[in-house]
Amino acid sequence: MDHHKLGAPIIVIKGVEKRFGETVVLREIDMVVHRGETVCIIGPSGSGKSTLLRCINALAPINKGSILVDGVEVNDPKLDKLAVRRKVGIVFQQYNLFPHKTALQNVMMAPVTVLKQDPREVEARARALLKRVRLEDKAGSYPGELSGGQQQRVAIARSLAMNPLVILFDEVTAALDPETKKEVLVTIRELAADGMTCILVTHEMAFAREIADTVYFTDGGVIVESGPPSQIFQAPQNPRTRAFLDLVL
Amino acid sequence: MFETKLTARGVAIAFAAAAFVAAVSLAHAETASPAAASILSLVVKWLPLIFTGFLLNLLVSVLSMAIGTVAGVPLGLAQIARHRVVQRCASAVTQFTRNAPWLVLLFLTMFLLPFQFRLFGQSIPFPAWIKAVIGLAIPVMGNVSEIVRGGVLSIPRAQWESAESLAFSPTQTVFKIILPQALKRMLPPWMNLYAILAMATPLIAIVGVQDGLTDVRGALVAENRTDLLLPLYATLLAMFFIYCYPIAMATRALERRAEVKF
Ligand SMILES: Nc1ncnc2c1ncn2[C@@H]1O[C@H](COP(=O)(O)OP(=O)(O)OP(=O)(O)O)[C@@H](O)[C@H]1O
Ligand SMILES: [Mg+2]
Numbered sequence: 001m002d003h004h005k006l007g008a009p010i011i012v013i014k015g016v017e018k019r020f021g022e023t024v025v026l027r028e029i030d031m032v033v034h035r036g037e038t039v040c041i042i043g044p045s046g047s048g049k050s051t052l053l054r055c056i057n058a059l060a061p062i063n064k065g066s067i068l069v070d071g072v073e074v075n076d077p078k079l080d081k082l083a084v085r086r087k088v089g090i091v092f093q094q095y096n097l098f099p100h101k102t103a104l105q106n107v108m109m110a111p112v113t114v115l116k117q118d119p120r121e122v123e124a125r126a127r128a129l130l131k132r133v134r135l136e137d138k139a140g141s142y143p144g145e146l147s148g149g150q151q152q153r154v155a156i157a158r159s160l161a162m163n164p165l166v167i168l169f170d171e172v173t174a175a176l177d178p179e180t181k182k183e184v185l186v187t188i189r190e191l192a193a194d195g196m197t198c199i200l201v202t203h204e205m206a207f208a209r210e211i212a213d214t215v216y217f218t219d220g221g222v223i224v225e226s227g228p229p230s231q232i233f234q235a236p237q238n239p240r241t242r243a244f245l246d247l248v249l
Numbered sequence: 250m251f252e253t254k255l256t257a258r259g260v261a262i263a264f265a266a267a268a269f270v271a272a273v274s275l276a277h278a279e280t281a282s283p284a285a286a287s288i289l290s291l292v293v294k295w296l297p298l299i300f301t302g303f304l305l306n307l308l309v310s311v312l313s314m315a316i317g318t319v320a321g322v323p324l325g326l327a328q329i330a331r332h333r334v335v336q337r338c339a340s341a342v343t344q345f346t347r348n349a350p351w352l353v354l355l356f357l358t359m360f361l362l363p364f365q366f367r368l369f370g371q372s373i374p375f376p377a378w379i380k381a382v383i384g385l386a387i388p389v390m391g392n393v394s395e396i397v398r399g400g401v402l403s404i405p406r407a408q409w410e411s412a413e414s415l416a417f418s419p420t421q422t423v424f425k426i427i428l429p430q431a432l433k434r435m436l437p438p439w440m441n442l443y444a445i446l447a448m449a450t451p452l453i454a455i456v457g458v459q460d461g462l463t464d465v466r467g468a469l470v471a472e473n474r475t476d477l478l479l480p481l482y483a484t485l486l487a488m489f490f491i492y493c494y495p496i497a498m499a500t501r502a503l504e505r506r507a508e509v510k511f
Contacts, residue, residue: 057414085416096411100429110415113425162415 006213007035010165010197011056016065018051018221025051026221029065033166038192039199040208040229043218044244049201052218053168056199058084070165086114089159089167093174095151097143103130103154104139107161115162122161129157133187149180153187160191167191169200205248209233217241292480295468299481302464303488305378309460310447312382317389318439324390325397326423339394346391351384352452358384359456378460381453389446396438400431433507440500444493461485 011033018026026048033039041049054060056067058074058081067074074084097106107126111117130136133153143151152172159167169188173181185207192198192211202208208215208229215232217225217240225238233249236242327339346354358380365374404427412422454462465481 059410059414082416082418085414090414092407092411094407096407098408098411098426098430109425110417113421114416114418158415 006037009033010035010070011199012066012068013056014066016052016055016067017063018048018055018060019063024221026055026062029223031216031223031226033197033199035165035197036195037197037213038211039214039216040212041199041201041216041218042203042205042208042232042244043216043224047218048221049218050170053090053170053199053201056166057088057090057168059090082114086162087165089162089164091152091155091159091167091169091172093171095143095148095155097151097155097158099143102140102142103135103146103157106143106154107158110158111161126157126161129160130154132160132190133157134183147180148176149183152176152180152184156184156187156191166197166199169198169202171201171203173202173204203248205233205245217244219244288476288480291472291474291477292484295464295481296484298468299461299464299485300488302459302461303485305458306450306453306460306462306489307447307492309378309382309385309453309458310443310450313385313389314443314446316382316386318393320386321390321393322397325394326401328394328398329401331419343391343394343398346387347395348391349388351388351449352455354387355381355384355452355456358387377456378453378458381456381458384456385446385450385453389442392442393439396435396442397431399438400435401427403434404430437500437504437507440496440503444496444500447493447496448489461488 009032011031013029013031016026016029017024029052031039041052043049051060055062056069056074058079062075065075069084070087072084072087073079074081097103098109101109104123104126107129108119108122111122111125112119127136127139130139133156135150135153135157138146138150138154143154146154156167156172172188173184176184181204185204188198188200189211200208200212210229212229214226215229216223217232217236217238219240225232225236225241231237232241233245236245324339324343327335328343330336330339359377362380362383363375364377365372367373401423408426408430409422412426417426451460451462454460454466462485465485468481469477
């Protein structure tokens with residue numbers, strides 16, 4: 001683990017519990033993410049990975065524990081949730097672009113509407129972001145006219161336009177075919193290399209192994225094991241981790 | 250281009266149908282009375298008056314649609330508000346105004362609203378036709394409220410979540426993300442509602458507003474000729490048909506386009 005390139009802790013999660021009614025979906029979750037770190041969360045379906053990301057972004061309230069984003073308690077009822085969401089971007093499996101807006105407008109919308117930034121300045125930045133995800137020639141296209149991989153890259157650009165401190169990726173390549181998957185993975189790899197703090201939920205084990213600074217393995221709502229990819233993938237300590245990896249590798 | 254052709258065809262059919270109705274009623278009049286030519290001239294004589302009355306029908310329909318829509322959109326949004334009390338009240342108002350007979354609502358507003366009101370010491374008259382506009386705007390409001398609710402609910406939850414995660418406020422989400430997408434689905438039922446409203450406006454004759462129907466009846470009384478009954482009613486009918494049919498065709502075209510799109 002090359003911790004030397006990592007900065008100060010930016011997300012600090014302590015003892016988080018999340019229930020839906022009687023069902024406990026997350027319990028005793030502890031996690032620290034540093035500035036510039038790339039974290040991958042792996043684990044079987046239903047283990048609570050998406051729920052954890054949604055809690056970090058204040059899309060779902062937690063029942064116990066604390067989540068600090070850049071020193072601010074996400075679960076504080078007095079807190080303006082919008083303030084947290086400006087700092088934390090999230091990209092979903094199904095892209096969820098706004099279908100009535102062009103790619104460029106999708107990227108520009110939040111900074112102009114939410115942050116009230118100058119549209120001309122935002123447009124310049126949005127075009128630069130589209131270029132960064134290699135879609136500068138698709139600025140005028142509507143989501144319905146783009147492939148899945150292209151839509152996903154617009155969604156990443158849309159998230160980046162808010163200048164977040166962290167971006168959460170929830171199985172962003174799961175709905176894509178192998179070819180377009182690669183385009184999106186290249187984009188994420190470049191982002192991580194540029195020093196963006198990323199938390200990825202992924203089933204792409206090879207990618208996780210290559211890109212992650214830290215890997216968390218979750219099962220049944222708890223973090224079973226965490227560590228550098230070399231440890232998790234080559235010498236897993238916990239039999240559950242071993243069983244899961246035997247199944248997916 | 251496809252739609253303009255469709256609408257043009259609609260108008261053509263409407264004219265043909267109107268001409269047919271007029272011809273049938275004239276033919277009918279001819280067998281009933283030898284003075285058929287004078288029937289045509291009588292229809293022409295009364296045409297301007299009936300048309301003026303018909304214009305009032307249109308004015309009432311446009312105004313009640315406008316008022317009903319302006320009131321119905323926030324009511325529809327309130328129906329999906331998170332605030333329990335707001336949501337319940339909005340639903341109750343919607344259901345009540347949607348499921349009440351229009352004529353009863355008309356009588357109620359006629360009866361409950363004053364014929365004049367005082368503002369800054371001046372008395373301002375409140376004519377019957379304006380009361381009728383309000384009476385018809387009430388059921389329009391209820392129906393628009395349902396159209397808005399249905400349209401908003403037809404947008405996938407993921408769109409809300411996506412906007413939420415980008416720090417859009419609920420109001421910004423509704424007006425910038427959800428409503429613009431829902432509009433496409435709300436337009437056909439809204440146009441349909443308008444066509445129904447326009448055709449229902451002769452109800453205002455019953456509560457004493459001088460509309461197209463009142464004028465036809467006035468003309469019949471003045472001429473006192475039974476053979477005029479069919480031609481004059483057919484004239485009014487044709488006016489409504491020519492007005493409403495293109496709207497119905499445009500609604501259908503929009504619906505078909507929406508089907509293809511989604
Ligand atoms: N809104 C909800 N209401 C009730 N239960 C929920 C809700 N959302 C998630 N759950 C439950 O929480 C558990 C964890 O779900 P979550 O989506 O976080 O899993 P996941 O690890 O992301 O799975 P996958 O890999 O399939 O995406 C599941 O058992 C799910 O049924
Ligand atoms: Mg998930």
